Amino acid sequence: xxxxxxxxxxxxxxxxxxxxxxxxxxxxxxxxxxxxxxxxxxxxxxxxxxxxxxxxxxxxxxxxxxxxxxxxxxxxxxxxxxxxxxxxxxxxxxxxxxxxxxxxxxxxxxxxxxxxxxxxxxxxxxxxxxxxxxxxxxxxxxxxxxxxxxxxxxxxxxxxxxxxxxxxxxxxxxxxxxxxxxxxxxxxxxxxxxxxxxxxxxxxxxxxxxxxxxxxxxxxxxxxxxxxxxxxxxxxxxxxxxxxxxxxxxxxxxxxxxxxxxxxxxxxxxxxxxxxxxxxxxxxxxxxxxxxxxxxxxxxxxxxxxxxxxxxxxxxxxxxxxxxxxxxxxxxxxxxxxxxxxxxxxxxxxxxxxxxxxxxxxxxxxxxxxxxxxxxxxxxxxxxxxxxxxxxxxxxxxxxxxxxxxxxxxxxxxxxxxxxxxxxxxxxxxxxxxxxxxxxxxxxxxxxxxxxxxxxxxxxxxxxxxxxxxxxxxxxxxxxxxxxxxxxxxxxxxxxxxxxxxxxxxxxxxxxxxxxxxxxxxxxxxxxxxxxxxxxxxxxxxxxxxxxxxxxxxxxxxxxxxxxxxxxxxxxxxxxxxxxxxxx
Numbered sequence: 197x198x199x200x201x202x203x204x205x206x207x208x209x210x211x212x213x214x215x216x217x218x219x220x221x222x223x224x225x226x227x228x229x230x231x232x233x234x235x236x237x238x239x240x241x242x243x244x245x246x247x248x249x250x251x252x253x254x255x256x257x258x259x260x261x262x263x264x265x266x267x268x269x270x271x272x273x274x275x276x277x278x279x280x281x282x283x284x285x286x287x288x289x290x291x292x293x294x295x296x297x298x299x300x301x302x303x304x305x306x307x308x309x310x311x312x313x314x315x316x317x318x319x320x321x322x323x324x325x326x327x328x329x330x331x332x333x334x335x336x337x338x339x340x341x342x343x344x345x346x347x348x349x350x351x352x353x354x355x356x357x358x359x360x361x362x363x364x365x366x367x368x369x370x371x372x373x374x375x376x377x378x379x380x381x382x383x384x385x386x387x388x389x390x391x392x393x394x395x396x397x398x399x400x401x402x403x404x405x406x407x408x409x410x411x412x413x414x415x416x417x418x419x420x421x422x423x424x425x426x427x428x429x430x431x432x433x434x435x436x437x438x439x440x441x442x443x444x445x446x447x448x449x450x451x452x453x454x455x456x457x458x459x460x461x462x463x464x465x466x467x468x469x470x471x472x473x474x475x476x477x478x479x480x481x482x483x484x485x486x487x488x489x490x491x492x493x494x495x496x497x498x499x500x501x502x503x504x505x506x507x508x509x510x511x512x513x514x515x516x517x518x519x520x521x522x523x524x525x526x527x528x529x530x531x532x533x534x535x536x537x538x539x540x541x542x543x544x545x546x547x548x549x550x551x552x553x554x555x556x557x558x559x560x561x562x563x564x565x566x567x568x569x570x571x572x573x574x575x576x577x578x579x580x581x582x583x584x585x586x587x588x589x590x591x592x593x594x595x596x597x598x599x600x601x602x603x604x605x606x607x608x609x610x611x612x613x614x615x616x617x618x619x620x621x622x623x624x625x626x627x628x629x630x631x632x633x634x635x636x637x638x639x640x641x642x643x644x645x646x647x648x649x650x651x652x653x654x655x656x657x658x659x660x661x662x663x664x665x666x667x668x669x670x671x672x673x674x675x676x677x678x679x680x681x682x683x684x685x686x687x688x689x690x691x692x693x694x695x696x697x698x699x700x701x702x703x704x705x706x707x708x709x710x711x712x713x714x715x716x717x718x719x720x721x722x723x724x725x726x727x728x729x730x731x732x733x734x735x736x737x738x739x740x741x742x743x744x745x746x747x748x749x750x751x752x753x754x755x756x757x758x759x760x761x762x763x764x765x766x767x768x769x770x771x772x773x774x775x776x777x778x779x780x
Contacts, residue, residue, distance in 0.1 A: 386434070409460050616647065630670055
């Protein structure tokens with residue numbers, strides 16, 4: 197093609213389209229166009245359209261430099277638009293004042309993108325129209341957008357798709373893969389167990405190295421067409437085509453286990469990676485992928501508790517949604533004072549006196565109704581809300597004792613037991629919390645007892661030992677709750693400053709009908725006596741049971757036979773009524 201004329205030069209006829217006008221078609225003041233176009237920073241040119249023929253009037257320096265690319269090489273590109281001539285002809289035939297479109301061409305360094313526009317001008321001779329064409333190079337912006345999009349959709353550490361990218365990858369596979377009849381897809385969720393311990397012990401760099409290595413091993417277990425993503429801190433997920441349903445999913449699970457079976461070397465240490473695995477299968481290819489991902493995540497939470505591979509079952513997602521609702525409402529309740537403490541009396545079995553109360557959290561929510569403690573405590577531990585919940589319970593129990601003292605006019609001869617969660621012990625400065633609770637309420641430490649389970653000690657024995665001795669420095673008593681259901685041993689009982697063993701209600705409530713449980717209770721009482729520990733029996737429901745435990749030498753008991761848990765005022769009235777009766 198011959199060169200495009202500058203607007204201050206004579207116009208010559210071109211041998212190819214677009215047709216360049218001869219001297220007789222040249223505007224009278226062509227050089228004025230030239231001054232105007234050359235002042236534009238973008239590529240620019242002016243066209244006319246005569247007798248179904250595109251005529252180039254003139255172009256600026258940028259247009260002349262790009263003429264070959266635009267006039268000869270700007271072929272249509274999928275997803276970008278049609279050839280510029282098609283855009284021009286459609287624009288001329290329309291009544292629109294302007295038309296915008298985008299062109300793509302292959303440059304030496306890769307794809308280049310131009311934002312183009314046509315606009316209408318009145319010809320200088322007053323007859324017909326001229327058309328202004330402009331093009332702005334948007335390659336750098338598109339490159340930045342592409343890079344930003346890649347960053348938004350991928351995990352910077354492992355280079356795997358993140359949660360958003362995972363969703364797009366799934367949609368792409370579902371739309372473009374060839375699927376056999378009756379095929380399904382499945383989501384396999386993987387949660388690395390004890391990952392936080394690696395971060396805490398070896399530092400975040402070691403944790404990152406572990407994640408990268410795990411990602412590589414998981415990738416090696418994929419089949420063609422599967423997608424691996426990192427959807428959370430230590431959470432991975434796999435999208436898999438399932439031609440044979442559950443058997444295919446379990447085969448992939450086996451490959452995952454094999455990939456992670458050998459230890460991973462971090463610095464000078466060999467780390468064995470354990471993981472919880474949950475699976476969810478679609479019923480058809482039309483199922484919402486995001487819904488299947490949520491089901492897999494619900495299954496993996498169950499797997500973390502069971503220690504087994506879990507397949508999503510109907511109702512599990514509903515349970516997960518309820519737990520989420522409980523977490524959200526519990527967060528609000530803690531912030532707005534929506535919880536209360538109930539107090540169940542502890543009775544001295546030999547004298548019948550009330551020696552104290554166990555403080556138990558209770559929650560009546562306006563939307564959820566009365567939420568059982570076993571339900572909201574589990575959610576609190578899972579979500580981290582157990583820390584503010586535990587703090588509130590310690591402060592409130594100490595304040596309740598102080599208020600009772602004020603009502604009575606002198607300190608009551610009772611103590612209050614407060615339960616400690618293993619999660620709370622691991623994450624919070626429990627000793628400082630109790631020190632503050634005692635100081636703020638003016639209560640001496642001997643009037644409060646901390647109850648903890650055997651599992652709390654086993655989780656981190658050294659930290660538990662330091663905490664227990666710190667509580668003893670506050671003169672508090674220590675009770676081991678649910679004794680007999682965990683894994684503690686005689687060595688821990690002997691070395692830790694424990695004062696009281698609480699026999700779990702599962703051994704107590706029907707011991708009169710079960711000889712084996714009677715033997716267990718006798719054994720615990722004998723063990724406690726040899727270690728100079730007191731014993732509290734939980735779950736006393738009948739007078740017969742209370743009398744039997746009294747005969748066995750049990751120190752203290754609690755249960756519905758004596759009283760259900762009561763609110764603060766009722767608990768004080770209960771104590772005062774029995775105290776008045778005992779002093780008569």
